[in-house]
Amino acid sequence: MGRIFVLGAGAMAESFIKGVLHDEAVAPSDIVVMNRQNRARLQELTDLYGIGQARAISDAADADVVILSVKPYDIATALQGMLPYLNGQLLISFAAGIPIDFIEQATERRAQVIRAMPNLPVAVLAGAIAISASKQVSATSVEHAKGLLAQLGVVVELEEQMMDAATAFSGSGPGFVSYFLEAMEQAAVQLGFSAPMARELLIQTVLGTAKILQEWRLSPAELRVRVTSPNGTTHAGLNVLNERGMQDAIAQALIQAANRSQEMGQQYTAKV
Template structure:
């Protein structure tokens, strides 16, 4: 993508900053071609001093400056953000929303007819450029628009395209999933401390165990159950632990957690 393309951010919070960092790290554009507006002047000064981006005094200024505009605001702030840019847009500009639970139809209703829109559900590991993002296109977003957006979010991790009707499932899985994984990590650390390991040692071992196992699944391409069988010896330690987890219903609990979070996402979207 040529450097002359300008990107705009309405909202400079953690996720907005992660995307800015990803754009720059992947050399998708120069810092001077990133335009940012945030309601906090202090936040803008921090982004400017850290990344060299161009700070703007209003959402309208961002809309006047950028070909692709990220709506990186909280859901409750979406309506005023859209009001601030609607009259400054043309159909050549791509709108990319990362506001959780806000459907494309709501954004489209507030913007000019024919505006290309892509809705994204990123997750918090994007803050360390290890995110998992799902993207859904509005009816005016072309393959070219989607390719651009996928490239942007792949600069902060993994990105896939899904139908918008699946975004609640994505929210329950990868959107809320870091919370489930963090609980598992915390529990494993506490178990190690219970058994006498120093907390720092327990933390290091657990983090590497989790990340290494994910890498094993990714690199081999094998089914998790198949890999699990490889390390589960008859009468050994792993099968003893797995037996307890099955007795306590870990598998069903995780499945129910994803389902509950997806249903909650649907409820919030309807509101």
């Protein structure tokens, strides 16, 4: 799959490295990583994964793929340093909210830019990753990027205008699901379960529900109908959720999150 230069050595960079090394999709000797100053962190990644450390930013010139995994506010500085060494590499940016246009201008269109929005479960290689490719990126490069990111989870390609929606949905999704589960767990304890038992049943209920949706190819609505007998227990509980307007609350939460994502990204659009 070619040589990979990872700029940034934080949590996201580590998830990427772990993912692409999994199943030997990429050899450790094909990856180098670089950060700004934290040498102990670089050593940690080198020791854990057997990858290399870049000697200097100029090593990016030898890479086929550049992974941009610095915080959004560090992107402009990072790209400025890398600019002289860009020569058409595939550049995958994980930076939340940074538009493709911003990166293309900062790199003077010397790289093939793909914007990716991963979510936290990439850390356990069960992520949901939305990607959007610049029109300048060849179909082969898009496939290459998808192949790499597929090692971290499910990859969905979208028009860039959908990125705020993806940030709200799959990006913030683990937070929303956790909030619901937090309430379930507290309620279970109120019903008399010990906290550890409540947690064990909770996690298995979620895993089992997700697995059955995936394996039986049911929609959530179909699964809900299957487990809801008229006047049964699920029915009684769902009536309360309906009366309290849960569906509307969720819809509003996603809209609000997408609006916030758009607002946060605007500062970068404005500079272009």
